[in-house]
Amino acid sequence: MSDSKVYNDYFFDEPIFDLHDGGYIPLEKADVKDQPLNIPAVIKPDKVDGNDVYYTITAQEGETQILPGKKTKTWGYNASLLGQTIVFKQGVHYHIHLVNKLPEVTTFHWHGLNVTGPVVDGGPHAPVYPDGSRDIDFTLDQPAQTDWLHPHPCPNTARQVWNGLAAAVVVTDDEEAKLPFPRNYGVDDIPVILQDRSYHDNQLDYKADYDVDGTLGKYALVNGTINGVFNVTTQRVRLRILDGSDRREWRLHFDDNHEFTQIASDGGTLPEPVKFTKLMLTCAERAEVIVDFGDKKPGDVVTLMSDDMPIMKFKIGEFAKDDTKLPEHLTTIDAPKVTPGLPVTRTVMSGMDDQVRLDGKLFDMQRIDRKQKIGDTVLWDVVNTNDMDGGMIHPFHMHGCQFLVLSRNGKEPYPNEHGWKDTVGVNAGETVRIAVQFTKFGVYMYHCHILEHEDTGMMAQIEAYDPNHEHKYHLISMDEMNHPKNK
Numbered sequence: 173m174s175d176s177k178v179y180n181d182y183f184f185d186e187p188i189f190d191l192h193d194g195g196y197i198p199l200e201k202a203d204v205k206d207q208p209l210n211i212p213a214v215i216k217p218d219k220v221d222g223n224d225v226y227y228t229i230t231a232q233e234g235e236t237q238i239l240p241g242k243k244t245k246t247w248g249y250n251a252s253l254l255g256q257t258i259v260f261k262q263g264v265h266y267h268i269h270l271v272n273k274l275p276e277v278t279t280f281h282w283h284g285l286n287v288t289g290p291v292v293d294g295g296p297h298a299p300v301y302p303d304g305s306r307d308i309d310f311t312l313d314q315p316a317q318t319d320w321l322h323p324h325p326c327p328n329t330a331r332q333v334w335n336g337l338a339a340a341v342v343v344t345d346d347e348e349a350k351l352p353f354p355r356n357y358g359v360d361d362i363p364v365i366l367q368d369r370s371y372h373d374n375q376l377d378y379k380a381d382y383d384v385d386g387t388l389g390k391y392a393l394v395n396g397t398i399n400g401v402f403n404v405t406t407q408r409v410r411l412r413i414l415d416g417s418d419r420r421e422w423r424l425h426f427d428d429n430h431e432f433t434q435i436a437s438d439g440g441t442l443p444e445p446v447k448f449t450k451l452m453l454t455c456a457e458r459a460e461v462i463v464d465f466g467d468k469k470p471g472d473v474v475t476l477m478s479d480d481m482p483i484m485k486f487k488i489g490e491f492a493k494d495d496t497k498l499p500e501h502l503t504t505i506d507a508p509k510v511t512p513g514l515p516v517t518r519t520v521m522s523g524m525d526d527q528v529r530l531d532g533k534l535f536d537m538q539r540i541d542r543k544q545k546i547g548d549t550v551l552w553d554v555v556n557t558n559d560m561d562g563g564m565i566h567p568f569h570m571h572g573c574q575f576l577v578l579s580r581n582g583k584e585p586y587p588n589e590h591g592w593k594d595t596v597g598v599n600a601g602e603t604v605r606i607a608v609q610f611t612k613f614g615v616y617m618y619h620c621h622i623l624e625h626e627d628t629g630m631m632a633q634i635e636a637y638d639p640n641h642e643h644k645y646h647l648i649s650m651d652e653m654n655h656p657k658n659k
C-alpha cells in the first residue's frame with residue numbers, strides 16, 4: 173500500500189446502513205451547552221506485589237449530570253457512569269475482586285481479552301449476585317490493544333449496558349511502547365466511547381426505548397458526555413474509539429474532512445497505518461486512530477461527526493510542534509497457518525426482530541454448539557442471510573480469541589481489517605471468511621453484538637478443547653444464572 177493513499181469511503185455497503193431500518197432513530201442535536209469531555213479516571217490497584225497486581229472492580233449505581241437539571245440515575249464500574257479505565261500490561265498476573273452492588277445479578281465480561289472461558293471470561297456462566305463477589309485471576313498474555321469490560325447476563329446485557337456499564341480496557345506491551353504513538357493518557361491518548369441514549373424527564377427508560385432489533389437513542393454521547401469538548405494540547409492525539417452502543421453503527425468523519433490514521437483494530441496494532449477521512453464502526457468494534465492537528469492553530473475547533481450530527485469537538489490550544497511520522501510498517505502479524513484437512517466452519521446469522529437466530533437456533537446456556545481443538549487454525553465462514561430489502565449488518569463477535577479477516581464475499585477485506593479482530597461487521601447477504609485459533613481451553617460464546625439480538629438468543633457456545641486433557645464444564649442454566657439456588 174502506498175504511503176499517501178487516503179481512503180474516502182466507509183467501505184461498508186451503503187444500501188444497508190442502519191438508516192434503512194424501519195425502527196431507525198437518527199441522531200438529534202441535544203439542547204445542552206458544550207461541556208468538557210469526560211475522561212474516565214484510571215483505576216488504581218489495591219496492591220502491587222512484584223508481578224502480581226490486585227484490583228477491585230465494583231458494579232454500582234450512581235447519579236450523573238448528563239443533561240441540565242436533574243441528574244440521571246446511571247450504572248458504572250467504580251464510577252457513576254461507564255467505568256474507570258483499566259490498564260493492563262502484557263505478562264503481568266492480575267487478581268481481580270469483582271463486586272456487585274447493583275440490585276440485580278450481573279457478570280463482568282472482558283471483551284477482547286484472551287482469558288479462559290466460561291468463568292474468567294465473564295460470560296453468563298459467571299454470575300455475581302447482588303451484594304456478592306467473585307475473584308478471578310489470569311496472566312495477561314496478548315499484545316497492546318483497546319478492549320472493554322461490560323456485563324453479559326442473558327437476557328439483560330442490553331439493558332445493563334444501556335444503564336451505563338462499560339469500561340475501557342487498555343492493554344500495553346513493550347513492543348507497542350517503542351512505536352511513535354501518543355500514549356499520555358488523558359492528554360494525547362483518550363478513550364472515545366460512542367453511545368446513544370434518549371432520556372425521559374432526564375432519566376433512562378430502557379423499556380420505553382426498547383427495540384427488539386436494537387435499541388437506539390436520539391442523543392450521541394462520548395464517554396458519557398453530550399456535546400463534549402476536548403482541549404487539544406499536543407499536535408497529535410490518539411483516540412481509542414469504541415462503539416459501545418447497544419445497536420448503533422457510527423459513521424465518523426470530521427466537519428472539515430480532516431484526515432486521520434488508524435493504527436490499531438480490536439486486537440492491537442495494524443501491520444500498516446491506514447489513512448482515512450471516514451470510518452465506520454459496528455457494535456463493539458474498536459479503532460485506534462491518530463489525528464494530526466499540525467495544520468491547525470490555537471482557537472480552531474474541529475468537530476467529530478457521525479452522519480450529519482456533531483458528536484464532540486476538539487478545541488485546539490497551544491502545542492509544541494511534533495511532526496513525528498509513523499513508520500510504514502508498524503508490526504508483523506504472525507498469521508497462523510490454516511490446519512490442513514479440516515472443513516470450513518460455517519456459521520449463519522439470520523432473521524431480524526425476534527426471528528434472529530444463530531445457525532437456526534436460539535441460545536441455550538447448557539448446549540455446546542461446536543468444538544474446536546486448541547492450536548488448530550480453522551477457517552470460518554460467517555454468513556449474514558439478511559439479504560432482502562431492509563437487511564441489516566450483524567456484528568459477529570467471538571470470545572476467547574482474536575481472529576484474522578481473510579475475505580468478504582471472496583474479495584479482499586477492508587484496508588483496516590489486516591490486524592487481529594474479535595468483532596467484524598457482516599453486511600447483509602455477505603459471507604466473511606475468518607481464520608480462528610483458540611489457545612486456551614474453555615467454553616466461549618460467539619454471537620451478534622447488537623445487544624438486543626444477543627439477548628434474544630442470537631448466540632452460541634464453542635468448546636475449545638485439548639484432546640489430551642478432558643475438561644468437564646458445569647454449564648449453568650439461564651434460570652440458575654438469574655436465580656441463585658441458595659440465596
Ligand code: C2O
Pocket residue numbers: 281283322324456569571617619621
Ligand atoms: Cu462484548 Cu459476548 O461480548
Ligand code: CU
Pocket residue numbers: 281282283284569570571
Ligand atoms: Cu466478548
Ligand code: CU
Pocket residue numbers: 528565566567620621622625630
Ligand atoms: Cu444481529
